[in-house]
Amino acid sequence: QKEVEQDPGPLSVPEGAIVSLNCTYSNSAFQYFMWYRQYSRKGPELLMYTYSSGNKEDGRFTAQVDKSSKYISLFIRDSQPSDSATYLCAMSASEYKLSFGAGTTVTVRA
Amino acid sequence: NAGVTQTPKFQVLKTGQSMTLQCAQDMNHNSMYWYRQDPGMGLRLIYYSASEGTTDKGEVPNGYNVSRLNKREFSLRLESAAPSQTSVYFCASSSGASSYNSPLHFGNGTRLTVT
Numbered sequence: 001q002k003e004v005e006q007d008p009g010p011l012s013v014p015e016g017a018i019v020s021l022n023c024t025y026s027n028s029a030f031q032y033f034m035w036y037r038q039y040s041r042k043g044p045e046l047l048m049y050t051y052s053s054g055n056k057e058d059g060r061f062t063a064q065v066d067k068s069s070k071y072i073s074l075f076i077r078d079s080q081p082s083d084s085a086t087y088l089c090a091m092s093a094s095e096y097k098l099s100f101g102a103g104t105t106v107t108v109r110a
Numbered sequence: 111n112a113g114v115t116q117t118p119k120f121q122v123l124k125t126g127q128s129m130t131l132q133c134a135q136d137m138n139h140n141s142m143y144w145y146r147q148d149p150g151m152g153l154r155l156i157y158y159s160a161s162e163g164t165t166d167k168g169e170v171p172n173g174y175n176v177s178r179l180n181k182r183e184f185s186l187r188l189e190s191a192a193p194s195q196t197s198v199y200f201c202a203s204s205s206g207a208s209s210y211n212s213p214l215h216f217g218n219g220t221r222l223t224v225t
Binding site: 002004006008034036041042043044045046049088090095096097098100101102103 | 114141143149150151152153154155158160166168169200202207213214215216217218219
């Protein structure tokens with residue numbers, strides 16, 4: 001069983017919709033939780049991070065962590081065509097070694 | 111501002127051939143990494159270098175070797191390529207230990223096919 005499982009998608013939503021992305025994990029030692037965004041043919045880039053249970057907002061993006069359920073989510077409000085990308089969750093229990101989800105590809109239709 | 115530069119962008123090898131993937135960063139980062147990305151598997155760490163002069167194995171090191179040439183450059187070598195090494199390879203760097211406050215900065219990848 002993988003340490004990090006991510007909803008595989010793909011997701012296709014109309015512009016303006018709310019996008020919900022989810023990951024579950026099995027390693028209770030994970031302390032830091034990140035979301036990376038990867039555009040087609042590009043490397044991933046850090047989008048958001050959290051290190052405690054609860055919600056964190058950054059503009060149209062909200063990251064949610066529930067450590068008791070080992071579950072993290074990313075919500076994108078008022079989605080735009082420019083949000084079309086693959087979103088990767090990532091978690092860290094030790095230095096230098098992140099565990100990544102397989103990614104969810106999102107397409108926002110204009 | 112180049113960030114992390116990887117060469118080549120594409121490569122096709124025959125089974126048994128060798129090659130070196132090159133990576134350079136211009137952000138004065140201490141740590142560098144090699145990942146591979148396969149469909150349904152996510153990014154998996156091959157090797158990393160916490161600082162100049164050190165290298166350590168990641169999750170999937172078999173079949174690969176690395177060299178931290180200097181602070182800027184970190185190369186990945188396939189000595190005898192196998193079809194199972196067909197993948198997209200990403201180099202990344204970070205100022206310190208990769209975490210939320212020392213995020214990874216990725217290059218744009220090398221797409222390798224082994225026939």
